[in-house]
């Protein structure tokens with residue numbers, strides 16, 4: 291296959307607006323070395339801050355570090371259970387095309403290396419390798435303290451705007467240090483959220499959350515009820531159908547008239563949500579149908595969880611709303627010294643992390659100004675009121691979907707950097723449509739070749755990598 295080698299500088303041109311005050315450099319703690327923490331570290335360092343990244347694992351990559359291990363409580367109720375960070379399953383391939391998914395300053399292009407995965411929707415290992423390449427390219431590991439878990443973050447009482455961080459190394463050693471600012475990048479796909487089901491305490495079957503799903507084998511010959519309709523739920527139901535006796539998918543999005551056989555399978559059925567479950571093992575659905583099931587698999591999402599954060603009640607998680615937060619990033623009363631990267635979901639995560647962290651870095655250095663605390667609170671309250679008026683439950687506060695690009699462009703404008711590329715927006719929309727239309731084959735059967743070419747042309751402007759046109763062929 292032909293490959294193209296491109297010389298480049300790996301920076302998007304950023305016309306910087308004049309700083310409102312003299313620039314300042316701060317000592318900043320970043321919690322987590324997943325994709326969000328890595329790009330945050332770069333943006334902070336680029337802006338002249340000194341950075342320490344705390345990472346409880348032994349490598350970078352966060353979610354993308356696959357492990358076959360599962361937690362001691364497969365449903366995730368027991369707070370004392372052994373915890374595993376990643377929720378990846380073995381067969382996982384990305385649900386976004388690589389061109390769209392990658393960082394803007396470091397495109398996720400296919401490598402000209404036979405050991406790598408050149409597919410447009412690669413397997414999870416390729417994403418981890420990409421993040422490792424990114425880490426090497428920007429020398430981020432020198433900023434990371436591995437095997438060091440942050441166990442407490444709180445304001446220093448005597449000195450306003452200073453944060454005390456207590457961390458614990460795997461060796462058992464504790465340390466407490468003072469920072470000017472903290473950026474929280476701890477991920478939000480680790481703490482399971484489960485469906486409330488009438489009668490569940492009496493039901494004799496097993497329960498599991500998709501956080502602990504790795505391979506289909508444990509479901510062999512079982513009757514499985516799987517709850518959910520996300521991209522992972524769709525993948526997992528199909529994975530399991532290969533070995534299970536029956537798979538019954540229950541989802542809010544399935545109305546009575548759509549329930550029935552899942553096309554292409556003779557052992558999978560769609561149902562509306564579960565109505566109730568009973569002592570004799572039956573699971574009733576809202577349309578009155580029922581099955582005798584062995585296991586309920588909750589593919590029902592995750593909870594935001596910041597067990598280390600103490601803000602005297604200023605920042606709370608209420609029905610999965612982390613708030614109050616200005617633009618999903620800064621709590622007005624603690625801005626700019628406390629911030630969050632990566633909370634929005636149903637997004638293209640990496641480019642959004644990049645823009646959020648660029649904004650944080652510039653605000654911390656005084657290059658960009660925030661509105662007053664009162665104005666930020668007004669904005670937050672207006673946002674919450676608009677959600678309420680449109681009937682949106684609180685737990686969807688950080689769900690972006692179609693508004694993500696407007697949000698990204700707002701961030702880009704704050705930072706004086708180019709808006710999200712048209713091809714990226716179109717590619718996201720096209721691939722989402724394709725995924726809904728053909729969940730089985732969207733990763734290998736696509737028609738947006740023209741967008742791939744536009745993306746590759748764009749990458750050539752600022753990448754130094756070898757871009758293989760295998761993915762465009």
Ligand SMILES: Cc1cc2nc3c(=O)[nH]c(=O)nc-3n(C[C@H](O)[C@H](O)[C@H](O)COP(=O)(O)OP(=O)(O)OC[C@H]3O[C@@H](n4cnc5c(N)ncnc54)[C@H](O)[C@@H]3O)c2cc1C
Pocket residue numbers: 321322323324325326327344345346347350351352353354375377378379383384385386391438439440441475476477478479522598631632638639640
């Ligand atoms: C099943 C699944 C499939 C996905 N598929 C895609 C996809 O196809 N494309 C896509 O773009 N995105 C996908 N995502 C979203 C994915 O989560 C994001 O792409 C991204 O990896 C999130 O990065 P993060 O840095 O926010 O969080 P994480 O990757 O979760 O990283 C957080 C890091 O923080 C560390 N940490 C947590 N708490 C502490 C602490 N107290 N002290 C120190 N360190 C701590 C963790 O060890 C971890 O390394 C998927 C997610 C899941 C769960």
